[in-house]
Amino acid sequence: NAGVTQTPKFQVLKTGQSMTLQCAQDMNHNSMYWYRQDPGMGLRLIYYSASEGTTDKGEVPNGYNVSRLNKREFSLRLESAAPSQTSVYFCASSEFRTANTEAFFGQGTRLTVV
Amino acid sequence: QKEVEQNSGPLSVPEGAIASLNCTYSDRGSQSFFWYRQYSGKSPELIMFIYSNGDKEDGRFTAQLNKASQYVSLLIRDSQPSDSATYLCAVNIANYQLIWGAGTKLIIKP
Numbered sequence: 001n002a003g004v005t006q007t008p009k010f011q012v013l014k015t016g017q018s019m020t021l022q023c024a025q026d027m028n029h030n031s032m033y034w035y036r037q038d039p040g041m042g043l044r045l046i047y048y049s050a051s052e053g054t055t056d057k058g059e060v061p062n063g064y065n066v067s068r069l070n071k072r073e074f075s076l077r078l079e080s081a082a083p084s085q086t087s088v089y090f091c092a093s094s095e096f097r098t099a100n101t102e103a104f105f106g107q108g109t110r111l112t113v114v
Numbered sequence: 115q116k117e118v119e120q121n122s123g124p125l126s127v128p129e130g131a132i133a134s135l136n137c138t139y140s141d142r143g144s145q146s147f148f149w150y151r152q153y154s155g156k157s158p159e160l161i162m163f164i165y166s167n168g169d170k171e172d173g174r175f176t177a178q179l180n181k182a183s184q185y186v187s188l189l190i191r192d193s194q195p196s197d198s199a200t201y202l203c204a205v206n207i208a209n210y211q212l213i214w215g216a217g218t219k220l221i222i223k224p
Contacts, residue, residue, distance in 0.1 A: 042214030050210045105157035
């Protein structure tokens with residue numbers, strides 16, 4: 001059982017380049033999330049998808065777009081990468097029918113924008 | 115701005131002692147509180163959640179919640195070197211959303 005799988009694990013981009021981070025979960029969860037984690041800061045929510053067919057902005061959405069392709073997959077796109085987007089990105093999924101449900105995380109993508 | 119505050123540490127604790135980690139939050143409407151552990155270079159993993167005032171115990175871990183004072187804590191008894199990690203506090207602010215603290219780095223000294 002793979003859980004949450006995100007690709008790639010590492011990526012270096014030049015300023016202005018674009019890329020898509022892929023995420024897939026096999027736990028049949030309705031809700032999926034994209035976070036970024038910077039040194040000295042907590043996880044910050046970029047976008048989330050409460051259920052298939054819906055997406056909403058989180059705390060730091062500027063510079064990003066998302067697509068909930070189906071129930072399993074939730075991708076994050078950087079259209080024009082900036083050095084400020086250098087971070088570790090985590091995808092997560094959960095079943096938030098109640099507020100007490102565990103979020104499962106992918107292994108993370110370490111992105112450097114030069 | 116809804117916030118979750120944690121002491122960044124590092125918190126150094128001798129092996130076998132009790133490690134005490136604290137977290138305060140600003141949103142009085144928060145209902146659920148989570149403790150995650152994150153090893154260096156790895157993703158967060160859930161240790162415990164709590165939503166009622168008082169204590170919740172799971173093995174060597176005890177979560178404590180005081181909604182009136184807006185704090186939640188995690189106690190780790192009989193600390194082991196394998197407990198060395200960063201501990202993240204997360205608080206739900208609305209359905210589907212969590213606000214995260216920056217984490218406390220815990221070091222267990224053999």
